[in-house]
Amino acid sequence: MAFKVGLLGLGTVGAGTVDILRDPFQRHPLLQELVIHKVGVRSLDKPRSVDLPLNLLTTDLDAIVSDPEIDIIVEVIGGLEPARSLMLKAIAHKKHVVTANKAAIARFGEEIFSAAAEAGVYVLLEAAVGGGIPVIEPLKQSLCANRIRTVMGIVNGTTNYILTRMQAEGGDFAEILADAQQLGYAEADPTADVDGFDAADKIAILASLAFGGRIKLAEVYCEGIRQVNATDIAYAEKLGFVIKLLAIAKRDSATDPEQLQLRVHPTLVPKAHPLASVNDVYNAILIEGDPIGQVMFFGRGAGAGPTASAVVSDILNIAALLKVGRGQVTQADGTPLLDPLLACSHQHYCTIAPLEDLITRFYARFLTQDYPGVIGKLGTCFGNHEVSLESVVQTGIRDGSAEIVVVTHDVREGNFRQALDEIKAMTTVASVASVLRVL
Amino acid sequence: MAFKVGLLGLGTVGAGTVDILRDPFQRHPLLQELVIHKVGVRSLDKPRSVDLPLNLLTTDLDAIVSDPEIDIIVEVIGGLEPARSLMLKAIAHKKHVVTANKAAIARFGEEIFSAAAEAGVYVLLEAAVGGGIPVIEPLKQSLCANRIRTVMGIVNGTTNYILTRMQAEGGDFAEILADAQQLGYAEADPTADVDGFDAADKIAILASLAFGGRIKLAEVYCEGIRQVNATDIAYAEKLGFVIKLLAIAKRDSATDPEQLQLRVHPTLVPKAHPLASVNDVYNAILIEGDPIGQVMFFGRGAGAGPTASAVVSDILNIAALLKVGRGQVTQADGTPLLDPLLACSHQHYCTIAPLEDLITRFYARFLTQDYPGVIGKLGTCFGNHEVSLESVVQTGIRDGSAEIVVVTHDVREGNFRQALDEIKAMTTVASVASVLRVL
Numbered sequence: 001m002a003f004k005v006g007l008l009g010l011g012t013v014g015a016g017t018v019d020i021l022r023d024p025f026q027r028h029p030l031l032q033e034l035v036i037h038k039v040g041v042r043s044l045d046k047p048r049s050v051d052l053p054l055n056l057l058t059t060d061l062d063a064i065v066s067d068p069e070i071d072i073i074v075e076v077i078g079g080l081e082p083a084r085s086l087m088l089k090a091i092a093h094k095k096h097v098v099t100a101n102k103a104a105i106a107r108f109g110e111e112i113f114s115a116a117a118e119a120g121v122y123v124l125l126e127a128a129v130g131g132g133i134p135v136i137e138p139l140k141q142s143l144c145a146n147r148i149r150t151v152m153g154i155v156n157g158t159t160n161y162i163l164t165r166m167q168a169e170g171g172d173f174a175e176i177l178a179d180a181q182q183l184g185y186a187e188a189d190p191t192a193d194v195d196g197f198d199a200a201d202k203i204a205i206l207a208s209l210a211f212g213g214r215i216k217l218a219e220v221y222c223e224g225i226r227q228v229n230a231t232d233i234a235y236a237e238k239l240g241f242v243i244k245l246l247a248i249a250k251r252d253s254a255t256d257p258e259q260l261q262l263r264v265h266p267t268l269v270p271k272a273h274p275l276a277s278v279n280d281v282y283n284a285i286l287i288e289g290d291p292i293g294q295v296m297f298f299g300r301g302a303g304a305g306p307t308a309s310a311v312v313s314d315i316l317n318i319a320a321l322l323k324v325g326r327g328q329v330t331q332a333d334g335t336p337l338l339d340p341l342l343a344c345s346h347q348h349y350c351t352i353a354p355l356e357d358l359i360t361r362f363y364a365r366f367l368t369q370d371y372p373g374v375i376g377k378l379g380t381c382f383g384n385h386e387v388s389l390e391s392v393v394q395t396g397i398r399d400g401s402a403e404i405v406v407v408t409h410d411v412r413e414g415n416f417r418q419a420l421d422e423i424k425a426m427t428t429v430a431s432v433a434s435v436l437r438v439l
Numbered sequence: 440m441a442f443k444v445g446l447l448g449l450g451t452v453g454a455g456t457v458d459i460l461r462d463p464f465q466r467h468p469l470l471q472e473l474v475i476h477k478v479g480v481r482s483l484d485k486p487r488s489v490d491l492p493l494n495l496l497t498t499d500l501d502a503i504v505s506d507p508e509i510d511i512i513v514e515v516i517g518g519l520e521p522a523r524s525l526m527l528k529a530i531a532h533k534k535h536v537v538t539a540n541k542a543a544i545a546r547f548g549e550e551i552f553s554a555a556a557e558a559g560v561y562v563l564l565e566a567a568v569g570g571g572i573p574v575i576e577p578l579k580q581s582l583c584a585n586r587i588r589t590v591m592g593i594v595n596g597t598t599n600y601i602l603t604r605m606q607a608e609g610g611d612f613a614e615i616l617a618d619a620q621q622l623g624y625a626e627a628d629p630t631a632d633v634d635g636f637d638a639a640d641k642i643a644i645l646a647s648l649a650f651g652g653r654i655k656l657a658e659v660y661c662e663g664i665r666q667v668n669a670t671d672i673a674y675a676e677k678l679g680f681v682i683k684l685l686a687i688a689k690r691d692s693a694t695d696p697e698q699l700q701l702r703v704h705p706t707l708v709p710k711a712h713p714l715a716s717v718n719d720v721y722n723a724i725l726i727e728g729d730p731i732g733q734v735m736f737f738g739r740g741a742g743a744g745p746t747a748s749a750v751v752s753d754i755l756n757i758a759a760l761l762k763v764g765r766g767q768v769t770q771a772d773g774t775p776l777l778d779p780l781l782a783c784s785h786q787h788y789c790t791i792a793p794l795e796d797l798i799t800r801f802y803a804r805f806l807t808q809d810y811p812g813v814i815g816k817l818g819t820c821f822g823n824h825e826v827s828l829e830s831v832v833q834t835g836i837r838d839g840s841a842e843i844v845v846v847t848h849d850v851r852e853g854n855f856r857q858a859l860d861e862i863k864a865m866t867t868v869a870s871v872a873s874v875l876r877v878l
Contacts, residue, residue: 016730019730020584020730025586026586026587026690026696027583027584027585027586028583028584028651028779028780029651029779030583030779030780031584126581132582132730132731132732132734133734134573134577134580134581134582134734137576137577137580137581138573138576138577138581141573141576141580141752141756142565142573142576142577142749142752143571143573143748143752144466144467144469144752144755144756145459145466145467145470145747145748145749145750145751145752145754145755146466146748146752147464147465147466148465212467212468251465257465274737277716289748290744291455291458291459291571291743291744291745291747291748292571292738292739292744292745292748293571293738293739293742293744293745294738294739295571295572295573295736295737295738295739296735296736296737296738297734297735297736297737298713298734298735298736298737299731299732299733299734299735300731300732300733300734303732304730305729305730305731305732306730306731306732308584308730309582309584309585309728309730309731310581310584311584312584313580313581313582313583313584313585315584316580316583316584316780317580317583317780320778320779320780320781321778323776323778323779324765324768324776324777324778325765325768325776326763326764326765326768329763329764329765337762337763337764338763339759339760339762339763339765340467340468340469340759340762341467341469341755341756341759342759
């Protein structure tokens, strides 16, 4: 039996996908039953690293997604359009879809999965989060007996690379970003990475799977790493923390058990925490569930090889379904029937807790007048807002001001912000130099 | 639709399984379609932590595996018999099987999977390795596009707990084992754990999945941790290593690409290696593949909750198949058809490389006469056998002898052993105090 694959895009991930498909030696035998039927590209003349017969290439992507011979469409062109329209058209033509497109899924997931449910096809997306690291499939299948409490991770390699270098070299954000851009670790326009949007897309997808509901991307609180500086990294280090950009989704039973926390922000992570030692471009996703406790998945979160590993594994998973005649199952009334673990069947939207209700620890650095009563004034103000402090340290003098670093216990974010507003208004306080959350 | 589960065993894991099955809140909705039909126990009178209707309990386990109403048999009695016979009988009655039984699968895998293939049923075993950590399912499904090079891990919690405490406290094996037994972290008869047999069962299962062939358990080289002592842990620490019991399966392309290395032994692991920081009862499995690179799976490797998480997830995976009518698929000629990623279809046995052909680094500690020429003599002897040394350090005097610690580069084990035999025969060498492999 041969399963025909239509590939949309022949960039880094597309070429990596072709490399695997054409080299089945010592891989799963099912790979030998996959055939690349058509490959859609923007230009036929561009030099390619992969050596494909020219008659497979076409610039007519619409013809691929409607080609009656094709069983599985692989979308690796990225971006929002035409990716979205092509996936929808493929689904309408009853083709299963494999995609690496976190941006499109995070934004158009409802539309795409509703269309797939109606057409009775699968849309698999292991490559969308964590490159090749298995995390989507495990959340759907291996962990499905659990009541998930937390999904938390380092899901953006670029920012982790920058933060790791800032930590190691004591350098500041701008210079290391510039160097990372030159080395190819960061894009010319680094916004999606450094401002946290890529991580927000990914945590929205993970949260949707972990908590069985749809997520409105706009409700994910998103704070990037531009304001992280060498001073705070050095203080964090002294206090026993490293700073990581974490994406966090949490069902917090303390408040409303149906409400989720959903956020991306730089975070002080205790050095002994499993995520603290995840460095460079590596990604890791930590999942906490009942009764499994903590499990963590670690690996390279991007790159042609790891991403293509996930893409081709998804293709094989669909081929395995087709092999046993389960590609298209129809019920007595004619409606399609999909595997409830593999398909996305969420109907409702998750409720996202307002940020001010978040319970977390904070780190804050203040520049103040250098006189004895300042720490007392800060402490009193925090106390008035029920913000309990774990430590207050006057660390020295900077720019003619005394520098004070505060770490709180778990507090309500709203209370902390109110205290901060009052502190900002104090004449003895020159500035709030930085505020970061602490895991 | 309701899927009927017959549970064999109501010990720790069985009770954990019942706890999840009876508490579907915030878990996957498919859980609500599972029904506990019968539970097989040894004694009806034993007090139980789970509150099950008495009419579900029976001591007639044979009746459960042949009960025509039951769809899925869950084997959590452990041990070899009657577990093996009951699984085979269940399979003969066309029931799908979920098991946590690494010992039975590692020994009778061929018999069990052949029977399952013939009957057209699935045998799932996520709980057999790494407790709840998803690793079996990811190897079968999420990583199936890869050419796996290495599967390596800390897969036994008891020995990792003992080694972690030896490392932290500087204590010796026997005293910490005794304490671990009192605290319930080690069995009264600790052989299966501390002699590496449990880890050998698990790496045999992982290797079979990773490399697509059957494994003869007797061919797994197995060395436990009884001979690991405080002295070597301290030296390893100084040299930048921690000692871990690793289970390793490797396809070594340097020699015969079809040959596997398969072994369990205490290993000096560089502190920066991802497995070095896996402590206490935690397990971790590191997989290296082409093109994914390294991925690691981390979590609690045992205990009622984590193991039951894997058991119930497997049950749900089978229920999902049944739901879409894929529980039993028959081909035109009447033979059953199984999903090629979920079923075990290996026909051949993997070839295991002889230990003497293993290429690895070694750590060795010698007690010798304290005179200047000894290091030279050791060095010359190693050199004669093509054993290249990374470092030779005379560390001090112990029991009236000079103590010399040697770390080699990558060498052939056979050559190293020959050199060692010659060294043992030297009159200047009092003893070879310890030999350990280095990652």
